[in-house]
Amino acid sequence: xxxxxxxxxxxxxxxxxxxxxxxxxxxxxxxxxxxxxxxxxxxxxxxxxxxxxxxxxxxxxxxxxxxxxxxxxxxxxxxxxxxxxxxxxxxxxxxxxxxxxxxxxxxxxxxxxxxxxxxxxxxxxxxxxxxxxxxxxxxxxxxxxxxxxxxxxxxxxxxxxxxxxxxxxxxxxxxxxxxxxxxxxxxxxxxxxxxxxxxxxxxxxxxxxxxxxxxxxxxxxxxxxxxxxxxxxxxxxxx
Amino acid sequence: xxxxxxxxxxxxxxxxxxxxxxxxxxxxxxxxxxxxxxxxxxxxxxxxxxxxxxxxxxxxxxxxxxxxxxxxxxxxxxxxxxxxxxxxxxxxxxxxxxxxxxxxxxxxxxxxxxxxxxxxxxxxxxxxxxxxxxxxxxxxxxxxxxxxxxxxxxxxxxxxxxxxxxxxxxxxxxxxxxxxxxxxxxxxxxxxxxxxxxxxxxxxxxxxxxxxxxxxxxxxxxxxxxxxxxxxxxxxxxxxxxxxxxxxxxxxxxxxxxxxxxxxxxxxxxxxxxxxxxx
Amino acid sequence: xxxxxxxxxxxxxxxxxxxxxxxxxxxxxxxxxxxxxxxxxxxxxxxxxxxxxxxxxxxxxxxxxxxxxxxxxxxxxxxxxxxxxxxxxxxxxxxxxxxxxxxxxxxxxxxxxxxxxxxxxxxxxxxxxxxxxxxxxxxxxxxxxxxxxxxxxxxxxxxxxxxxxxxxxxxxxxxxxxxxxxxxxxxxxxxxxxxxxxxxxxxxxxxxxxxxxxxxxxxxxxxxxxxxxxxxxxxxxxxxxxxxxxxxxxxxxxxxxxxxxxxxxxxxxxxxxxxxxxxxxxxxxxxx
Numbered sequence: 001x002x003x004x005x006x007x008x009x010x011x012x013x014x015x016x017x018x019x020x021x022x023x024x025x026x027x028x029x030x031x032x033x034x035x036x037x038x039x040x041x042x043x044x045x046x047x048x049x050x051x052x053x054x055x056x057x058x059x060x061x062x063x064x065x066x067x068x069x070x071x072x073x074x075x076x077x078x079x080x081x082x083x084x085x086x087x088x089x090x091x092x093x094x095x096x097x098x099x100x101x102x103x104x105x106x107x108x109x110x111x112x113x114x115x116x117x118x119x120x121x122x123x124x125x126x127x128x129x130x131x132x133x134x135x136x137x138x139x140x141x142x143x144x145x146x147x148x149x150x151x152x153x154x155x156x157x158x159x160x161x162x163x164x165x166x167x168x169x170x171x172x173x174x175x176x177x178x179x180x181x182x183x184x185x186x187x188x189x190x191x192x193x194x195x196x197x198x199x200x201x202x203x204x205x206x207x208x209x210x211x212x213x214x215x216x217x218x219x220x221x222x223x224x225x226x227x228x229x230x231x232x233x234x235x236x237x238x239x
Numbered sequence: 240x241x242x243x244x245x246x247x248x249x250x251x252x253x254x255x256x257x258x259x260x261x262x263x264x265x266x267x268x269x270x271x272x273x274x275x276x277x278x279x280x281x282x283x284x285x286x287x288x289x290x291x292x293x294x295x296x297x298x299x300x301x302x303x304x305x306x307x308x309x310x311x312x313x314x315x316x317x318x319x320x321x322x323x324x325x326x327x328x329x330x331x332x333x334x335x336x337x338x339x340x341x342x343x344x345x346x347x348x349x350x351x352x353x354x355x356x357x358x359x360x361x362x363x364x365x366x367x368x369x370x371x372x373x374x375x376x377x378x379x380x381x382x383x384x385x386x387x388x389x390x391x392x393x394x395x396x397x398x399x400x401x402x403x404x405x406x407x408x409x410x411x412x413x414x415x416x417x418x419x420x421x422x423x424x425x426x427x428x429x430x431x432x433x434x435x436x437x438x439x440x441x442x443x444x445x446x447x448x449x450x451x452x453x454x455x456x457x458x459x460x461x462x463x464x465x466x467x468x469x470x471x472x473x474x475x476x477x478x479x480x481x482x483x484x485x486x487x488x489x490x491x492x493x494x495x496x497x498x499x500x501x502x503x504x505x506x507x508x509x510x511x512x513x514x515x516x517x518x
Numbered sequence: 519x520x521x522x523x524x525x526x527x528x529x530x531x532x533x534x535x536x537x538x539x540x541x542x543x544x545x546x547x548x549x550x551x552x553x554x555x556x557x558x559x560x561x562x563x564x565x566x567x568x569x570x571x572x573x574x575x576x577x578x579x580x581x582x583x584x585x586x587x588x589x590x591x592x593x594x595x596x597x598x599x600x601x602x603x604x605x606x607x608x609x610x611x612x613x614x615x616x617x618x619x620x621x622x623x624x625x626x627x628x629x630x631x632x633x634x635x636x637x638x639x640x641x642x643x644x645x646x647x648x649x650x651x652x653x654x655x656x657x658x659x660x661x662x663x664x665x666x667x668x669x670x671x672x673x674x675x676x677x678x679x680x681x682x683x684x685x686x687x688x689x690x691x692x693x694x695x696x697x698x699x700x701x702x703x704x705x706x707x708x709x710x711x712x713x714x715x716x717x718x719x720x721x722x723x724x725x726x727x728x729x730x731x732x733x734x735x736x737x738x739x740x741x742x743x744x745x746x747x748x749x750x751x752x753x754x755x756x757x758x759x760x761x762x763x764x765x766x767x768x769x770x771x772x773x774x775x776x777x778x779x780x781x782x783x784x785x786x787x788x789x790x791x792x793x794x795x796x797x798x799x800x801x802x803x804x805x806x
Binding site: 246247249250251252253254256257258260261264265267268269270271272273275276279318321322324325328329331333337338339340341342343344345346347348349350351352354355356358359364365366389390393409412413416422426444447448450451452453454458471472474475478483486487490493494497498501 | 531532533534535539542543545546547549550552553554555556557558560561564599602603605606607609610613614615616622625626628629630631632633634635636637639640641642643644646648649671674675678694697698701706707710711729732733735736737738739742743755756757759760763771772775778779781782783785786787789790
């Protein structure tokens with residue numbers, strides 16, 4: 001899906017989280033929103049998901065205005081920073097959740113749900129953990145389950161908030177590769193938020209550098225390294 | 240080395256003293272009296288105890304106490320959940336005042352609560368006058384007993400569930416929404432299961448308390464045998480007649496019923512915890 | 519990281535529709551008004567039904583004054599005893615490992631699941647004139663049931679868990695490290711207790727004492743069974759209220775009730791202040 005952000009601004013009470021920003025995300029791209037904390041990157045991601053509403057501006061999905069759509073209607077697969085798995089449900093029930101929550105008419109049969117969940121668990125290379133609970137998994141495994149759960153609803157795009165933030169360095173490297181592979185097999189438009197420039201540069205097709213609620217630069221990783229558009233970008237990507 | 244044979248070795252002093260004080264006061268004030276009650280019961284013998292308990296008036300009183308406590312606690316389960324949810328999640332005028340007032344039933348002596356509720360809900364009272372033209376009578380009926388038990392059991396569910404609601408991670412609700420779930424579905428499938436253990440704890444405490452309650456009930460109940468006479472009152476009546484055996488029988492029956500209730504709820508809780516896994 | 523503040527964000531996703539919210543708030547406020555606030559106001563309205571003078575007269579009759587004195591004395595004995603017990607139990611349970619600890623905690627909570635009337639009955643059976651212990655004590659001029667010691671024991675029984683239940687979670691969470699540090703610095707047992715432990719638990723202790731005091735002054739069921747209701751001697755305030763009420767001396771009964779209701783309000787006020795100010799030092803999650 002092709003996503004356009006038109007002059008989106010967001011104010012919170014007294015402060016301004018986003019100055020009007022605009023951005024086009026080509027269909028099937030893997031995009032990184034890169035910036036320090038407080039740069040507005042998470043706010044932008046949450047606006048795309050419909051978890052937050054912009055003070056002004058529009059979001060377009062495939063050319064259609066999606067600003068007024070509810071979270072449920074947007075069907076964006078969202079992976080939360082701390083995964084937000086349902087602790088009282090098994091891994092299977094977690095992944096099946098989005099399918100079971102559908103209206104009866106649109107809901108697949110239980111057999112179909114079972115097939116899909118198992119396929120997703122294979123995709124994340126954890127085929128045998130369906131009966132376990134989130135509390136019994138490692139951090140890396142939880143992250144992959146969160147990804148599978150987001151994919152289960154057949155999302156129109158995939159949004160990830162600091163997907164590797166809570167993991168140690170070794171696991172992080174492994175999972176980066178995993179995300180790349182999943183992106184390539186599904187072909188989903190994917191946006192992830194990170195404050196780690198290595199992660200952004202290594203993984204993304206396109207990097208959006210943000211600071212203080214503004215977009216500083218948009219470009220391929222190599223171009224951003226070679227030709228930083230501002231002092232901020234230079235110092236941040238050099239770090 | 241200060242290591243009692245009762246406790247694992249610890250460098251800190253005072254085990255003997257603190258343990259000694261604990262056990263002595265516990266024994267004198269709680270364990271010995273309970274033992275005396277059980278001992279007296281054993282002296283009477285199971286057959287005679289059963290004969291006392293199976294008297295119609297006593298069975299009616301025990302059934303009433305149980306029924307009313309259950310009804311009031313179920314009400315408090317639902318209302319307490321709504322109240323806790325509103326207090327944590329919504330901002331409205333008077334919220335803090337209500338939050339502070341929730342504990343009134345703990346702080347207000349039960350006898351005071353009893354006469355106050357009676358004054359309000361008796362046919363001549365402020366609320367009673369409003370209700371009696373509608374044919375609703377509260378004081379001196381079983382409804383009055385419910386009302387008193389709802390009053391004294393009110394804080395339990397609220398106070399056990401409130402902190403759990405406060406700790407719910409909003410991300411989990413957002414996750415549910417991004418997966419396409421409507422709000423009611425999220426509340427039912429995600430929030431409610433998270434609150435179940437705390438709800439059960441609160442319910443158990445309220446049930447135990449209201450089953451044995453005396454002070455707030457006797458004023459509003461009317462105390463008619465077979466109709467509005469609760470089991471604790473019957474114990475008092477038998478004691479005033481110096482019929483210690485009958486009082487003991489009812490007392491033991493009440494003790495057994497409360498333990499059975501608590502055990503049941505504990506079992507449900509263990510079962511639901513196991514289902515929830517490693518929470 | 520979080521770019522946003524949870525409190526200031528309007529969160530349509532994590533709340534209910536406006537109408538549902540308003541209905542819920544409306545229901546809650548109405549029920550609380552009818553269940554909690556109305557009875558409280560009724561107490562004062564009934565007390566003042568015949569004016570301040572009549573109410574004052576109800577409070578200053580010799581019997582009422584004797585009842586107040588007895589209630590105060592009972593609380594003055596029970597509350598410190600309970601505090602000592604609570605501290606000792608919490609110290610033993612949180613600072614040492616021993617077999618049967620879980621069972622001990624269950625026993626401490628036992629009075630919560632025993633009807634106050636049954637507690638009173640148990641005391642009568644243990645210390646009453648027709649038990650051998652009671653008979654022996656009476657022979658030695660020591661009456662327990664239908665006398666002051668019985669009222670004390672009954673009140674102790676029902677208030678038993680209050681202080682311990684506040685202290686145990688707090689001391690559990692604080693751990694033993696600070697006391698052990700004091701130990702390595704050469705402090706003795708009592709010094710450790712007064713300089714390290716007590717300052718750490720003082721607010722939780724005060725909280726427990728407050729709740730214990732409210733219950734001690736207001737206990738009715740257990741005391742009713744053991745008091746014998748001798749006017750001017752073994753009638754506490756709640757017992758006196760019942761007697762006056764049954765004699766249709768409504769103003770006098772409600773005047774005493776209003777005095778206790780005022781006490782309850784003060785308790786709630788102090789309790790709320792403690793919760794707002796020292797929430798992190800209290801075991802709020804287990805409060806009741």
